[in-house]
Amino acid sequence: MFGISPMELAWLAAALLAGGAVTGLLAGVFGVGGGAVAVPVLYELFRILGVPDEVRMPLCVGTSLAIIIPTSIRSFRTHQAKGAVDMTILRVWAIPVVVGVAMGSFVARYAPADLFKLVFVLVAGVAAIRLLFGKDTWRFGTEMPSKAIMTIYGWVIGVLSALMGIGGGMLSNMFMTFYNRPIHQAVATSSGLGILISIPGALGYIYAGWPRAAEFPTVAALQPPFAIGYISLLGFLLFIPTSVWMAPIGARLAHRLSKRRLELAFGIFLLLISARFAFSLLG
Template sequence: MIIDPAVFAAYGGLGLVVGFVAGLLGVGGGLIIVPVLIMLLHAQGLAAGMEPQVALGTSFAAILFTSLSSVRAHHRHGAIEWPLVRRIAPGIVLGTLAGAILATRMPAAVLKLFFVVFLFYATVQMWLDFEPAPHRELPGRAGTTLAGSVIGAVSSWVGIGGGTLSVPFMLWHNVPLHRAIASAAAIGFPIAAAGAAGYLFGGWDVSGRPAGSLGFIYLPALAGIALGSVLTAPLGARTAHRLPVRPLKRGFALLLGGLALRMLWTF
């Protein structure tokens, strides 16, 4: 298997952007990885008819690396709510794993449409800087597990570390913004682990996958994205603690909106 250096450089450049965004906003980077990787796979003529599954599986595997790097940086600032992370993790794992396995059996067009709709949702959320008013305490273990299952299931279909959903959930339950972002980065690890496992095993016996794949995880793309992301995730985390995040969120919203329109145009 020979990879064009220019293509590998594109994967690495994607990783640089993803790592910074993950550290800055706690969103895991999948909202960028998935649409860009679908475009790259299509341009290379790889994974025809299963580009969304390969992009989603590779996104989760990449978020494993991004999340670890981002979590270390946030932990050094003492910003992660570890009791909350431990309480929500079981539901996160169950929801993500079940959703990922289901996604490997779905038509690619359905997954792509779901992703485009979610991208538009994330664009509006980021642009409006939507922050639910904190007016209630965190639910008990059963309620937190249910919330984690929903966050995990939705995340499994869009290849994200859950920050787009878990940050509003935590803000709604009186967790301060910077601690919510940091905790979302930590929650991203069990989401990524369960999602990667689901797409790996769910795609293990599927024919037509690109050479160099493990299930629906495309290793050359994973290597480039992971290498780039671990370099910039700590920078993004440090930036989150030093600069106002709102203007950066709006810039990210414009990027997401552009990606959503590009995917819709080529649907």
């Protein structure tokens, strides 16, 4: 099947289930949808399956956005139950984030493969540096900015998240801490942002990938029942059970970690992911 043995497929399935567990755990701990984990895991899977590089990355991003939907919902509910979510920020960001996601999904239909990797490297790298080496004095302000500026930030978060296959937590965490919000509140609020991003993002990648996937025989072979547009149903179905199971565990763990430990853990994680895609760009 796809040129690999049943044993290799079994190992790939096990890797996806394990990746789903890690995705769910990190979604809860860091308030992210888990895309920063899902995208590199899926990238290796599709590389083994022989998916062409031209469409491999958008297929990873689209599948990641679909995976984020249930993970973000469960993570958000856990954080909300603890009263840590700032609903005022989510209401302001709702429309501009969705508009940004729609625009990012449209770009995905025509963008070269390296654009997705480059966005991932730059955003994850900047966020990692901020978390690992930033100081409390690094601030844009002590209060959240005006609604107009918040709208622009929301739009940018939506566009970049759609191109990276993430739930926006990486970006919104960085933004909120720059405006003096506690990391725990930033993490909790970001979990709600994942819902606003993942649903329209997944729909956008179905639209973006359906006609283009047919141009590549290996990808066309993955079309229904194995994929819809740029969303792999195999990856989605195997990630979901363990990621949904682990998300609330991660959310509870986040509230037990100190501010600095949470920042260091997230920063190291983002740095490793950034390095991985930087290496693939050079290759």
